[in-house]
Amino acid sequence: MPELPDLSAFSHNLQKKLKGKTIKNISIHTTKKLNASRGEFEQALKHQTIEKVERNGKELYFTTKDGTVFALHLMLRGQLFVDNKEHKSAVVEILFDDDTRFVMADYQGLATIRLNPEEPDAPDALDGQVTLKYFSDKLAGTKATIKNFLLDQHNLRGIGNAYADEILWDARIAPFSICSKIPEEQVKDLYHSIRKVLTHAEKQILQSNPDIISGEVRDFMLIHNANRTESPDGAKIHQKMAGGRKTYYTDEQDLYK
DNA sequence: TGGCATGTTGGCGA
DNA sequence: CTCGCCAACATGCC
Numbered sequence: 001m002p003e004l005p006d007l008s009a010f011s012h013n014l015q016k017k018l019k020g021k022t023i024k025n026i027s028i029h030t031t032k033k034l035n036a037s038r039g040e041f042e043q044a045l046k047h048q049t050i051e052k053v054e055r056n057g058k059e060l061y062f063t064t065k066d067g068t069v070f071a072l073h074l075m076l077r078g079q080l081f082v083d084n085k086e087h088k089s090a091v092v093e094i095l096f097d098d099d100t101r102f103v104m105a106d107y108q109g110l111a112t113i114r115l116n117p118e119e120p121d122a123p124d125a126l127d128g129q130v131t132l133k134y135f136s137d138k139l140a141g142t143k144a145t146i147k148n149f150l151l152d153q154h155n156l157r158g159i160g161n162a163y164a165d166e167i168l169w170d171a172r173i174a175p176f177s178i179c180s181k182i183p184e185e186q187v188k189d190l191y192h193s194i195r196k197v198l199t200h201a202e203k204q205i206l207q208s209n210p211d212i213i214s215g216e217v218r219d220f221m222l223i224h225n226a227n228r229t230e231s232p233d234g235a236k237i238h239q240k241m242a243g244g245r246k247t248y249y250t251d252e253q254d255l256y257k
Numbered sequence: 258t259g260g261c262a263t264g265t266t267g268g269c270g271a
Numbered sequence: 272c273t274c275g276c277c278a279a280c281a282t283g284c285c
Contacts, residue, residue, distance in 0.1 A: 001262075001263050001264090002263095003263095032280095058264075073264085073265090074264090075263080075264055075265070075280090076262080076263040076264055076265090076280085076281090077262095077263075077280095077281075077282075077283090089281095106281095107281060107282055107283085108263095108280060108281045108282070109280070109281075110264075110265080110280060110281085142273085142274090143273070143274070144273080144274060144275085145274090145275090148274080148275075151264090153264090153265085160263075160264070161262090161263070161264085162263090216263095242275090242276095243275070243276065243277090244276070244277065244278085245262085245263080245264095246261085246262080
């Protein structure tokens with residue numbers, strides 16, 4: 001449920017909490033698709049010291065001093081805790097040498113942990129390698145709708161359902177526009193809106209929730225927000241299902257077909 | 258109360 | 272091959 005800006009905020013705070021701590025024990029309880037055995041995880045991570053925590057797409061990457069990485073994906077319902085409580089649906093528990101306990105829980109059992117994930121095939125939405133040229137070339141070559149394009153992690157990684165709507169409104173492009181039909185000028189607007197909306201959201205989240213490491217903050221959203229009926233400029237917000245997800249948009253957004 | 262919200266995967270049909 | 276859509280996963284929330 002948390003999206004890119006939430007995850008960026010979590011990584012910021014987790015790094016503050018966990019950097020320099022050494023893993024005493026790691027236990028993996030339930031997860032359907034591990035890319036290594038429990039023994040391999042333990043072997044690779046025991047006695048390792050956390051060097052940095054960063055967001056990569058919709059995952060959090062934890063890198064240790066020797067360069068080993070484990071990646072957490074919260075999927076729909078994953079939650080993170082740094083505390084000493086028992087968590088009923090813990091997926092992964094990591095105990096550090098100072099008895100700090102870090103838990104990823106998910107009652108739905110979909111959250112995952114991966115050891116040394118391979119290089120992803122698409123860049124992170126905020127990565128410097130996503131240039132305007134990369135972005136516009138990619139759009140020119142696809143006939144899908146722009147909303148589906150933004151959600152497809154094979155194009156850009158990190159954007160989810162809620163922020164896709166916020167970004168498209170910011171760029172004034174209708175979600176059902178065909179990628180290859182969007183004019184150059186609007187592609188440029190969209191490119192800048194991606195960065196603007198996502199980085200601004202992270203700032204707002206950290207401002208209102210300075211210590212956040214789990215959950216999501218949505219109250220500042222302008223369009224993808226069940227509590228709002230109108231955009232900031234007074235246009236009625238429409239709702240429509242697309243790909244099984246609810247899409248919010250207004251008539252201020254131009255449709256390119 | 259019960260439908261909605263979320264991401265990913267894999268399968269189906271156009 | 273491309274694209275849209277659907278089901279499945281499971282439960283807290285309004």
